[in-house]
Amino acid sequence: MNYLLTAHWAIEAPSEHVTARFAAHELRRAIQRMGGPALPIAGHATGQRIALRHGPAGDGFVRMADERGLVLIGEGPRGLLYAVYGLLEALGWRWVGPGPGDECVPRCAQISLPTETVAEQPALARRGLVIGHDLFLAQAEAWIAWAARARLNTIFIHTIGAGAMPLGACRWHYWLQRRARLWPLITERGLRLEIGGHHLRDAIPRRLFRRQPDLFRYDGRRRVADGNPCPTNPATQALVREWARSFFTAEPNASVYHLWPEDRLGGGWCACPQCRALAPSDQSLILANVIAEVLAELNPTARLAYLAYHDTFAPPQRVRPAANVEVVIAPRQRSYANGIGDATNPLNGPVAAQITALRAAFPTGASVFEYYLDGILFKSALPPLGETIAADVRAYHEWGLDGVHVLLTGDRPWLAVGPNPHSFAALAWHPQRDPAALRGEYAATRAPAVAALLDTAYATLATAWRHALAITPAEVRRQHDGQWRDPIAHPPRDLLDGYDTPPPHREQRLAALHEALDALPAGEAALAAALHAAVAERAALAADAAEWSASALLLRFLAARQEVAVVQARRAPLARQRQALAAARAAHADLLNWAARHVPPPARAGHRLLRALLTLHLDHLESRIALPWRHAQMRWQRLRELVLLLATLWWKWRR
The missing domain is CATH 3.20.20.80 (Glycosidases)
Structure with a gap:
C-alpha cells in the first residue's frame, strides 16, 4: 500500500468525546501547516484514512499501519491526543516551549506516513x-x-x-x-x-486573634498570631x-x-499542652x-x-x-x-x-x-x-x-x-532518554542553522551551574529558621546564599564559583559565533543569548560576593576588603543594567525586590567594616528602597 498522504485520505474519528474531537482537529491543522491537504474528518471513512480510536482512560497509545492506512489507538481520549502528537513528532514536529520560536514545523512537498508499529506508555502516571x-x-x-x-x-x-x-x-x-x-x-x-x-x-x-487567641499557636510563652493555627483546638x-x-x-x-x-x-x-x-x-x-x-x-x-x-x-x-x-x-x-x-x-x-x-x-x-x-x-x-x-x-x-x-x-x-x-x-x-540529546533538540528547534553552537553554549552553562549548585549542609544551615527578623540587619537567604559559612567552607565555595566562571568563556565564544552566523533565527537566538548572559552575570555576582566573605575571613587589610566590596557592587550593578534592558515594566518592581535582597547581603558584609555613619546611611537607603518597592507591588496587586 502507498502511505503517501493525498487529498483522498480522511481522518476517521468516530468518538464524540471532546478530547478525541480536539485530537482530530489538531491532526488536521498540523497536516495543513506542513503543506499537506485539508483532510475531511468523518465518523466512518470508506477509503484510505488515519483512524483515531480510544479506550476508557489512560495516557498510553499504539500506532500501527494496516491495509487502509494508519491506526492510532489511545488507552483513553488523552492517550489518543498523545498518539496524534507522537505521529506529528515522527513527521518532524517539535515543541520545546510555549512560544512560536519554540516550535519546529516541518515543510514537506509530500507527506509520507510512518509505517512502523509504535507502543508507548508513560513512566510516571x-x-x-x-x-x-x-x-x-x-x-x-x-x-x-x-x-x-x-x-x-x-x-x-x-x-x-x-x-x-x-x-x-x-x-x-x-x-x-x-x-x-x-x-x-x-x-x-x-x-x-x-x-x-x-x-x-x-x-x-x-x-480573630484579639477575640479568640486560643485559635492560634502557642509559642512556648504565649499565643501568637503568626505561623499556623492550633490544630487540636475544636x-x-x-x-x-x-x-x-x-x-x-x-x-x-x-x-x-x-x-x-x-x-x-x-x-x-503550636506548643500548647495538647499539641506539645x-x-x-x-x-x-x-x-x-x-x-x-x-x-x-x-x-x-x-x-x-x-x-x-x-x-x-x-x-x-x-x-x-x-x-x-x-x-x-x-x-x-x-x-x-x-x-x-x-x-x-x-x-x-x-x-x-x-x-x-x-x-x-x-x-x-x-x-x-x-x-x-x-x-x-x-x-x-x-x-x-x-x-x-x-x-x-x-x-x-x-x-x-x-x-x-x-x-x-x-x-x-x-x-x-x-x-x-x-x-x-x-x-x-x-526517563531513559539522553538529556544531552534533549538539549540538542531544544537548540535545533530554536536555531536550526547554528544548533551546534547554541547547544555548546548551553552545555558550558550547565557545567558552570553544576559547580555553583554544589552546595553543602553547612551552607543550608545559614538559612533562617522562619522566625521574623529585621530584613536589613538579618537579610533573607536561600540555597545560594550561604556565603558566610565557617572559613573552610567559604574557601571551598569560592573555589567552586571560580570553576564555574572558568567554564563561561567557551560558551560566550559559541554564542558570539552563533549570533554572527544566524540570519532567520536571529530574534530567537538573541533571546537565548540574553538569558544566557543573565546566568553569567549572576554567577559573576555570586563569585564576587563570595570573594568579600573570604577576604573578611582571612582578615585581609581594609583596603583589600573594600576593593572586593566595590567589585561585588559593580557585579550587582551589571545585573540591574541587564534588567533595565530586558525586564518589561510590569515586572520591574518584583524583579528589583529580589535584586534588593542581594544588595542587603552586600550591606551585611560591609557592615562588619563600615563606620557608624555608613551603617546609618545603608540602613536608611535600604529601608526606603524596600518600602517603595513593597508599596508599588501592593498597589499593583490590589488593583
Missing part, C-alpha cells in the same frame, strides 16, 4: 506543570497548549489568598478571573486540574471545615486540592484530615494533598492520613548539582531517605513538587539542569512515586525558556 505566578498565568494559554503537546497531563494552578504576598504564586482572584478562558483549554485537552497553595492562613484570619477545626467548604465550592473542578500551611522553614507550629507532643508533620496532618473530611462529602473522587516541606518533611509519626489524603513532596533544600538519588551527596542522601519514608506513609499516593523552572530559587535565572532532571526522574520512578510536578515561577517572564521544560516533559514520559 502524573506529569504536571505548576503555574506559580501571575506573570505566567497571564501566558497560560500558551503554556497549557505546550503542556499537552509535551505529554504532560496536569495543570496545577499554584495560588495564594488575598492576605499574602503573591511573590511565588498566583493571586486566587486572578485565577477566578482567568478561569472562564482557561478551563475550556484544559478540558478539551483532557488535562487534570490541581489547585491551591499556602492557603491555611486564610481559614483562620489574623483579625474551634480551630470548625473554622477550617467551614472555610474548606467555601474553597471547594468556589473551585469544584480540581482533581487534587492543595491547602498548605505557612511557607516557612520552621518554628510555625505532636511533631509539625502530625500537626499539619491533623488539619489536612479535617479538610479531607469536608472534601469527601463534596467531591468523593477528589483528593487532598498534604505538603511535606521544610519542617513537615519528616513523615508523621502519630497521625495517619485519611483515605483521600495523598502527599506532595517538595525537596527544596537539596543540591541541584546532583540527582536526588545520589547517596554520596551529603544533602541529597538524607532527602532521598525521607522521600521513600514519606511514600510508605501515604498509601493513597505520592508525587513530587520540583523546582527546575523556579526563577525565585535560582535568582531570576534558569540553570540548564538536564542531567539532574534525568537522574531525579529515574529515581522517582524507581521509588514508586506516582508523579512529578515542576514549578514555573519567577519575578519576570522568560525571554527564552531554555532546555529545562522540554527536558522535564520528555524525561517524565521516558
Whole structure:
C-alpha cells in the first residue's frame, strides 16, 4: 500500500468525546501547516484514512499501519491526543516551549506516513506543570497548549489568598478571573486540574486573634498570631471545615486540592499542652484530615494533598492520613548539582531517605513538587539542569512515586525558556532518554542553522551551574529558621546564599564559583559565533543569548560576593576588603543594567525586590567594616528602597 498522504485520505474519528474531537482537529491543522491537504474528518471513512480510536482512560497509545492506512489507538481520549502528537513528532514536529520560536514545523512537498508499529506508555502516571505566578498565568494559554503537546497531563494552578504576598504564586482572584478562558483549554485537552497553595492562613484570619487567641499557636510563652493555627483546638477545626467548604465550592473542578500551611522553614507550629507532643508533620496532618473530611462529602473522587516541606518533611509519626489524603513532596533544600538519588551527596542522601519514608506513609499516593523552572530559587535565572532532571526522574520512578510536578515561577517572564521544560516533559514520559540529546533538540528547534553552537553554549552553562549548585549542609544551615527578623540587619537567604559559612567552607565555595566562571568563556565564544552566523533565527537566538548572559552575570555576582566573605575571613587589610566590596557592587550593578534592558515594566518592581535582597547581603558584609555613619546611611537607603518597592507591588496587586 502507498502511505503517501493525498487529498483522498480522511481522518476517521468516530468518538464524540471532546478530547478525541480536539485530537482530530489538531491532526488536521498540523497536516495543513506542513503543506499537506485539508483532510475531511468523518465518523466512518470508506477509503484510505488515519483512524483515531480510544479506550476508557489512560495516557498510553499504539500506532500501527494496516491495509487502509494508519491506526492510532489511545488507552483513553488523552492517550489518543498523545498518539496524534507522537505521529506529528515522527513527521518532524517539535515543541520545546510555549512560544512560536519554540516550535519546529516541518515543510514537506509530500507527506509520507510512518509505517512502523509504535507502543508507548508513560513512566510516571502524573506529569504536571505548576503555574506559580501571575506573570505566567497571564501566558497560560500558551503554556497549557505546550503542556499537552509535551505529554504532560496536569495543570496545577499554584495560588495564594488575598492576605499574602503573591511573590511565588498566583493571586486566587486572578485565577477566578482567568478561569472562564482557561478551563475550556484544559478540558478539551483532557488535562487534570490541581489547585491551591499556602492557603491555611486564610481559614483562620489574623483579625480573630484579639477575640479568640486560643485559635492560634502557642509559642512556648504565649499565643501568637503568626505561623499556623492550633490544630487540636475544636474551634480551630470548625473554622477550617467551614472555610474548606467555601474553597471547594468556589473551585469544584480540581482533581487534587492543595491547602498548605505557612511557607516557612520552621518554628510555625503550636506548643500548647495538647499539641506539645505532636511533631509539625502530625500537626499539619491533623488539619489536612479535617479538610479531607469536608472534601469527601463534596467531591468523593477528589483528593487532598498534604505538603511535606521544610519542617513537615519528616513523615508523621502519630497521625495517619485519611483515605483521600495523598502527599506532595517538595525537596527544596537539596543540591541541584546532583540527582536526588545520589547517596554520596551529603544533602541529597538524607532527602532521598525521607522521600521513600514519606511514600510508605501515604498509601493513597505520592508525587513530587520540583523546582527546575523556579526563577525565585535560582535568582531570576534558569540553570540548564538536564542531567539532574534525568537522574531525579529515574529515581522517582524507581521509588514508586506516582508523579512529578515542576514549578514555573519567577519575578519576570522568560525571554527564552531554555532546555529545562522540554527536558522535564520528555524525561517524565521516558526517563531513559539522553538529556544531552534533549538539549540538542531544544537548540535545533530554536536555531536550526547554528544548533551546534547554541547547544555548546548551553552545555558550558550547565557545567558552570553544576559547580555553583554544589552546595553543602553547612551552607543550608545559614538559612533562617522562619522566625521574623529585621530584613536589613538579618537579610533573607536561600540555597545560594550561604556565603558566610565557617572559613573552610567559604574557601571551598569560592573555589567552586571560580570553576564555574572558568567554564563561561567557551560558551560566550559559541554564542558570539552563533549570533554572527544566524540570519532567520536571529530574534530567537538573541533571546537565548540574553538569558544566557543573565546566568553569567549572576554567577559573576555570586563569585564576587563570595570573594568579600573570604577576604573578611582571612582578615585581609581594609583596603583589600573594600576593593572586593566595590567589585561585588559593580557585579550587582551589571545585573540591574541587564534588567533595565530586558525586564518589561510590569515586572520591574518584583524583579528589583529580589535584586534588593542581594544588595542587603552586600550591606551585611560591609557592615562588619563600615563606620557608624555608613551603617546609618545603608540602613536608611535600604529601608526606603524596600518600602517603595513593597508599596508599588501592593498597589499593583490590589488593583
